[in-house]
Amino acid sequence: MTNEKIKHFPITMYAMVMGLSGFAIVLSKFYHLQWTPKFLFDAFLWITFGLFVVITFFYGLKTMYYPQQTKADYNHPIRVNFFSAISISMLLLSIAFMAYWPFLSMTLWWMGVISHSFFMFHTIAFWIQKNFEIQFMNPAWFIPVVGNILVPVAGVEYMPISFSYFYFAAGFFFWIVLFTVFLNRAVFHHQLPQKFIPTLFILIAPPAVGFIAYMRITQSWDGFALFMLMLGYFFVVLLFFLRKSFYRIKFFMSWWAFTFPITAITIASAVAYQITDSSVFKYLAFIHLLIAVLVISYVIWKTIEQIRTEGICIEEE
Numbered sequence: 001m002t003n004e005k006i007k008h009f010p011i012t013m014y015a016m017v018m019g020l021s022g023f024a025i026v027l028s029k030f031y032h033l034q035w036t037p038k039f040l041f042d043a044f045l046w047i048t049f050g051l052f053v054v055i056t057f058f059y060g061l062k063t064m065y066y067p068q069q070t071k072a073d074y075n076h077p078i079r080v081n082f083f084s085a086i087s088i089s090m091l092l093l094s095i096a097f098m099a100y101w102p103f104l105s106m107t108l109w110w111m112g113v114i115s116h117s118f119f120m121f122h123t124i125a126f127w128i129q130k131n132f133e134i135q136f137m138n139p140a141w142f143i144p145v146v147g148n149i150l151v152p153v154a155g156v157e158y159m160p161i162s163f164s165y166f167y168f169a170a171g172f173f174f175w176i177v178l179f180t181v182f183l184n185r186a187v188f189h190h191q192l193p194q195k196f197i198p199t200l201f202i203l204i205a206p207p208a209v210g211f212i213a214y215m216r217i218t219q220s221w222d223g224f225a226l227f228m229l230m231l232g233y234f235f236v237v238l239l240f241f242l243r244k245s246f247y248r249i250k251f252f253m254s255w256w257a258f259t260f261p262i263t264a265i266t267i268a269s270a271v272a273y274q275i276t277d278s279s280v281f282k283y284l285a286f287i288h289l290l291i292a293v294l295v296i297s298y299v300i301w302k303t304i305e306q307i308r309t310e311g312i313c314i315e316e317e
Contacts, residue, residue, distance in 0.1 A: 005313040009062045011073050012253040013055045014085035016303070019259025020048040021092035023296055026263050026289060028096060029270045035286075045096050052089055077136045080126055084144035087116030091150045098154050109154050113167075116151070120144050120170075137185045138192055139202035140257070145174035146206045152213040164217050168210075175206040197245055198254045204239070204261035207231035208268040221275050229272055232265050233284075251302045253312065259299060262292045 027041035063070040073079045090112030097105035123144040148171030152164030186192070192200070211228040215221070266288035273281035306312050 003065070006058060006061050007066045007069055008313045008315050009058050010253055010313065011059065011079055011082045011085070012256075013059070014052075014082065014089050015253060015256035015260075017048060017052045017055060017089040018085055018092060019256050019263065019296060019299070020044065020051065021089060021096055022260040022263030022267070023292060024048050024096045025092065026266050026270070026292065028099070029267055030285075030289070032099075033270060033274065045100065048096070049093060052093060056086075075126075077130070077132060078138070078140065080123055081140045081143050084116060084119040084123065084147050087112045087119055088143065088147045088150060091116065091147075091154070094154045095150075098157065105154060106158055109158055113151055113155070116147060120148065134185050134189050137181055138196040139182060139199040140196070140254075141178055141182070142175065142202050142206060145178065146171050149175070149206065149209045149213050152217050153209075156216050161217060164213075168213055168217060171206070172210060175210070179203070179206075194249050195252045195254055197249055198252070198257040200239060200242065200245070201258050201261045204232055204235045205264045207235065208261065208264035211268050212264075212271055215271060215275070229268055232268055236265060236288075251306055251311070253303075255299050255302060258295050259292070262288060262295055266292055 024041065024044040027036055027044055030036040031038050031041045059070075074083065090108045094105045094107075094109035094112055097108065148167040151167035151171075155164045155167070207228045211225055211232060214225050214228060218225075266285055269281050269285035269288055272278070273285055303312075
């Protein structure tokens with residue numbers, strides 16, 4: 001990779017790790033339910049971990065040789081939100097490794113929690129201390145704060161329940177607040193720029209992950225759990241009705257926002273089946289798995305195509 005490419009290596013590359021980690025967790029869950037073979041999970045787990053290491057290496061080089069570029073990302077109203085994708089990638093990998101390699105899982109979890117806590121508080125402070133116009137708001141803002149909901153998924157194994165409740169509460173609170181702000185922006189202001197249209201899929205993730213985290217904390221199939229699961233399905237249907245918004249949009253790295261939310265609702269469906277033994281949730285899990293395979297395959301293909309044409313690692317606005 002040339003120096004110019006390293007200089008403009010985007011922080012948004014971590015969205016790839018989020019999407020593929022989510023898919024690895026899907027394969028883990030499906031393997032434990034005896035729906036898919038173990039080698040698929042093994043392959044995706046190590047490919048994703050390797051990708052995380054490679055992306056971290058190149059962004060580390062950028063930080064080392066071009067610190068001003070990293071500082072510019074850190075102070076950018078949009079890109080600042082994607083620093084939390086680093087810590088969320090660690091948290092997702094810790095979940096994927098939880099039954100496979102517990103020590104690595106715990107190590108990644110602690111690294112993820114510590115870094116995510118820092119990025120979360122920095123980003124909230126950044127929002128408060130800066131004056132933003134409403135057009136800067138998009139679902140990527142959910143990443144730093146709503147990402148807290150991921151902490152309990154593996155965290156219940158490594159720390160007391162109250163620790164997990166802290167992050168769950170913060171994530172759930174900011175999900176409600178930011179969704180309200182986003183709905184105001186989407187309905188009463190200009191349409192999202194084409195580059196950020198894929199981030200609409202992020203709306204699926206908070207209720208889907210919230211359901212999974214709540215089940216891990218409480219082990220209780222109750223009204224609140226069902227509320228979050230059904231809300232996740234609601235957003236899936238809503239995005240189906242918004243499908244025309246996704247036609248003919250130009251490829252950006254933001255396309256990876258399509259991937260993790262679909263895997264999250266797939267996992268949530270599999271968890272619901274595991275608890276209730278209802279075939280409806282099993283069918284929904286396989287339907288979402290098929291969608292996830294198609295979407296991830298297409299986004300990988302478009303990403304490789306963009307790398308070949310040198311459309312990535314270029315100066316952004």
